[in-house]
Amino acid sequence: MSTPAPTSTSPAPTTDEHRDGGPRGEIYRRLLADLEAVLLGVDDPVTTMATAACLVHAALDDASWTGFYRVVAPGQLRVGPYQGPLGCIDIPFERGVCGAAARTRSTQLVADVHAFPGHIACDADARSEIVVPVLDRHGELAAVLDVDSHRPGAFDDEDRRGLEAVAALLSAHL
Numbered sequence: 001m002s003t004p005a006p007t008s009t010s011p012a013p014t015t016d017e018h019r020d021g022g023p024r025g026e027i028y029r030r031l032l033a034d035l036e037a038v039l040l041g042v043d044d045p046v047t048t049m050a051t052a053a054c055l056v057h058a059a060l061d062d063a064s065w066t067g068f069y070r071v072v073a074p075g076q077l078r079v080g081p082y083q084g085p086l087g088c089i090d091i092p093f094e095r096g097v098c099g100a101a102a103r104t105r106s107t108q109l110v111a112d113v114h115a116f117p118g119h120i121a122c123d124a125d126a127r128s129e130i131v132v133p134v135l136d137r138h139g140e141l142a143a144v145l146d147v148d149s150h151r152p153g154a155f156d157d158e159d160r161r162g163l164e165a166v167a168a169l170l171s172a173h174l
């Protein structure tokens with residue numbers, strides 16, 4: 001069935017329809033397949049993270065910044081490969097959404113960054129974000145994957161599932 005042209009009386013599109021390439025589940029399925037194919041045989045963490053940052057950023061229309069903060073010392077994150085405007089360099093585990101994801105080793109889904117105590121505003125236009133812990137092949141925390149958006153509430157549980165699947169795939173290459 002073809003999609004009717006939008007009219008002034010059409011209901012607002014759902015979030016899923018904001019994204020090029022169809023519903024979000026399909027976008028993540030394609031993203032995972034692409035990542036798996038491109039990373040075949042890769043065991044270099046920089047190559048892995050740079051490739052993932054590129055593909056995730058390209059797949060998600062809402063993403064304004066997509067990238068990694070790597071664990072460089074106990075309790076310390078430092079910016080890794082990313083796409084988007086200039087990111088902050090160092091983030092201790094005690095600070096921000098990235099720090100919370102690293103400290104708790106659990107995904108942080110933040111619909112309104114201004115309501116998150118200690119949010120670090122690298123980009124003044126950021127409104128929502130999701131940060132997923134990334135373990136290496138030994139089960140140690142290697143990094144967090146941070147996706148930010150200029151749109152409030154841009155991410156939901158489907159993004160959580162999709163990005164956690166991305167992180168699980170990356171583990172084998174880290």
Ligand code: SME
Nearest residue numbers: 087096097098119120122
């Ligand atoms: N928003 C993050 C900081 C990193 S950047 O936005 C690129 C945070 O509060 O952890």
